[in-house]
Amino acid sequence: MAAPIPALDIDGLVSWYGKVEVVSQVTLHAMPGETVALLGRNGAGKSAMMRTILGLEPPIRRAGSVELDGEEITGRETHEIARLGVGMAPDDRKIFPHLTVEENLVLAQKLTASGREPRTLGEIYAMFPLVAELRRRGGAGLSGGEQKLLAIARAAIQRPRVLMLDETSEGLSPVMVQELVAVIHRLQAEGITMLTADQNLRFCSKIAKRGYVLERGRIVFSGSIQEFWEKVEVGEMSLMN
Numbered sequence: 001m002a003a004p005i006p007a008l009d010i011d012g013l014v015s016w017y018g019k020v021e022v023v024s025q026v027t028l029h030a031m032p033g034e035t036v037a038l039l040g041r042n043g044a045g046k047s048a049m050m051r052t053i054l055g056l057e058p059p060i061r062r063a064g065s066v067e068l069d070g071e072e073i074t075g076r077e078t079h080e081i082a083r084l085g086v087g088m089a090p091d092d093r094k095i096f097p098h099l100t101v102e103e104n105l106v107l108a109q110k111l112t113a114s115g116r117e118p119r120t121l122g123e124i125y126a127m128f129p130l131v132a133e134l135r136r137r138g139g140a141g142l143s144g145g146e147q148k149l150l151a152i153a154r155a156a157i158q159r160p161r162v163l164m165l166d167e168t169s170e171g172l173s174p175v176m177v178q179e180l181v182a183v184i185h186r187l188q189a190e191g192i193t194m195l196t197a198d199q200n201l202r203f204c205s206k207i208a209k210r211g212y213v214l215e216r217g218r219i220v221f222s223g224s225i226q227e228f229w230e231k232v233e234v235g236e237m238s239l240m241n
């Protein structure tokens, strides 16, 4: 039997913000349905990595390869990469404050790339019960945690195959983190492959078995979250700034 092909396979990726190399020779992969953590302190290059994968500018993609289910996507336009099934919940959420929660979702549904079949509101509300409760609320009236859940729901409605979550647990109360973990487990049950950038090791250990640690754009650790945690505990590695 042929070896399974990674859902996301990145090899020697390099990108720049202006003259500064922010992603340096990054090689990583996620198998279909796997959730992989991307750890690293502030400014390590986690967001730059995600933006590079999605073909967003800045940064400027320069070298290396990104394959989606074995298909090369390097150099393609962002809308084309989205059409192939890569989605992102960005760290700055980008919720429309003057629209209700439901209107934000409907807009994302309408903006689903042609050729992809978006999820229904009912499906999303079943996966995100808290978002369902908030559906008539205005975007401006949401807490930071509620906005983060909505940002994920909005990405999920476009039925991505690979979903990138940027700093989703940051600044959330323990109750909201629990809600987030439950939501991510539901997305995992749907078979979605995820890459999650975070600094919260405890949160990552609840949703991922494996991860990569970035430092100044380079991978300095790859392996099990448990193994990394042990290195942090003995002071061999750190995520502190």
Ligand SMILES: Nc1ncnc2c1ncn2[C@@H]1O[C@H](COP(=O)(O)OP(=O)(O)OP(=O)(O)O)[C@@H](O)[C@H]1O
Pocket: 017, 018, 022, 040, 041, 042, 043, 044, 045, 046, 047, 048, 049, 058, 091, 167
């Ligand atoms: N728009 C930009 N223009 C120029 N440099 C940038 C820009 N955004 C980020 N950088 C720089 O790129 C590097 C990587 O930043 P990035 O935002 O990817 O880090 P991060 O790991 O996501 O950090 P954080 O945990 O703070 O979100 C940092 O040195 C940062 O200062």
Ligand SMILES: [Mg+2]
Pocket: 046, 047, 048, 091, 166, 167
């Ligand atoms: Mg970031």
